[in-house]
Amino acid sequence: MHNQKRNALTIRLCGPRGFCAGVDRAIQIVVLALKKYGAPVYVRHEIVHNRYVVEGLQNLGAVFIEELHEIPSDHRDAPVVFSAHGVPKSVPADAQARNLFYLDATCPLVSKVHKQALRHQRLGRHVLLIGHAGHPEVIGTMGQLAESSVTLIETLEDVREFQPENPAALGFVSQTTLSVEDTAHLIEALEQRFPLLHAPAAESICYATTNRQEAVKVAAPGTDLFLIVGAPNSSNSRRLVEVAERAGARMSLLVQRAADIPWHEIGDISVLGLSAGASAPEILVDEIIAGFRQRFDVRLELAITAEETEDFPVMRVLRDVELTAQDMAFVNGA
Incomplete structure (x- = not known):
């Protein structure tokens, strides 16, 4: 022919x-928890936003839930993992109230943004969070603060319409996964309107x-x-x-x-x-x-354009678990 x-x-x-290192660590936490504690391991929300990864973990015995009340009462001793995107403060508090054993797989770079936002709040600043409404990371970051002390800025229109009580006491942070270019435009617009705006101590976009x-x-x-x-x-x-x-x-x-x-x-x-x-x-x-x-x-x-060498270790309680070559291939997405 x-x-x-x-x-x-x-x-x-x-x-x-x-x-990235944060995703790698989050997947590893679920795999290690399954090896150490056996199935089921509950995961609140998609551990990372990828159907292939989620289905792979389901096949290993992970059970994905939206909220903690979905964990059956006879499974209260099974671990629950919080996703890489981070969670509002109310979630670990709810887990403690329910006597659940939780493992927080929040990416360390998202946790860093949470700390920067809390630092602004501690210094008496109203926090402006640049991000996308409804994204789990944004819900998690806003949920670190009192509702009245944080405002979401998504567009240039939001910048124009925002009326602060005290323009001299403002600080911003951003979601870690935004467009570098778009965020720069929004920060520029914010700084033009509010010359005393405080930047975070380190870049938010990861x-x-x-x-x-x-x-x-x-x-x-x-x-x-x-x-x-x-x-x-x-x-x-x-x-x-x-x-x-x-x-x-x-x-x-x-x-x-x-x-x-x-x-x-x-x-x-x-x-x-x-x-x-x-x-x-x-x-x-x-x-x-x-x-x-x-x-x-x-x-x-x-x-x-770059070589990445970042590696975020898992929490101490999982460090005694050995992963096979096959486990590692899955964790690395190979």
Whole structure:
């Protein structure tokens, strides 16, 4: 049978991409808890925003719940893990009231933002949180503070409409997974309106978000299509789609895995950009590259802008558990 000549395709693969240290640690906490305490281990909310990861953990014996009251009374001694996005103060308090054993998998960089917000409050400042309404991280950060002492700033209109009691006593923090560029515009607008606005002691947007956006920005110019592997409810992944379009990709799409790619609509492309959000496992990136290899004559090109060496250790109570090579492959998204 005559083999049709396949079109050449250059795939620009971004680095860093995929799992960050906070996601890695959160998944590891669930796997270690399952090994140490056995199933079930309850997890409040999606541990990270990725269906593949959630289903993988369910297969190991994790049970995902939305709220703590869903844990049956005869399972009160089973551990419950809080997701990487962080939780309001009311959640650990509720767990204690119910006599539950909980493991907090909040990313240390999210915890750092919580501390910065509390520091502003302690110094008598009203806290402005730059972020997306309804995102679990935003709910968690706002839930560290008294309701009257924090205001969510999502748009330039919010900046214009905000009327503080004391313009000299304001401090801001931001969600860790925002667009670096958009956040800079919002901070600039806030500083113009409130020249005495206090910045947090350290940058709120995390290293992983910044690095992934930077790599996409470098890779995007001249691409016919840019694919970001990630979940629709993943903030950092959705920002990467926007970054790719702004930086010059002709079109950018968020896909969960190879089956989501509209193969029949792609047409004749010659340069594809590819990256993955911080909660997307590398195995899904491999699957997508394989899908393109079946259809195109693929040449891989790496667009690497940083090397990540961050590693966040798990809590002490889980450090005595050994992980097998297979466990580690799952934890690392391979």
